[in-house]
Amino acid sequence: MLVWSGRFKREADIPAAVSFEMIDAARNKMRVKASYIMVVVTVVACIGTIISGKKAANRHESLTSINMAKKARWKEEKQQEAEDAKRP
Numbered sequence: 001m002l003v004w005s006g007r008f009k010r011e012a013d014i015p016a017a018v019s020f021e022m023i024d025a026a027r028n029k030m031r032v033k034a035s036y037i038m039v040v041v042t043v044v045a046c047i048g049t050i051i052s053g054k055k056a057a058n059r060h061e062s063l064t065s066i067n068m069a070k071k072a073r074w075k076e077e078k079q080q081e082a083e084d085a086k087r088p
Helices: 020-058 063-086
Strands: none
């Protein structure tokens, strides 16, 4: 963690006794780096979602049309099952 945070260049440079303050500072620096990475990943995911949504809108796809098609398919399946059950 001390190397990843940039406190030391190599593992060989780390002294045998390290103060709590140094470890705490390195831990805080790693937390900040991790939060920056999460912010970047979130922004990239949002941009990807926007692009995907715009492409779906251009294809005239929407959640409403998908759900209506699914419910129509379920209704047809239910009717088919009812017809099959009526036949002896």
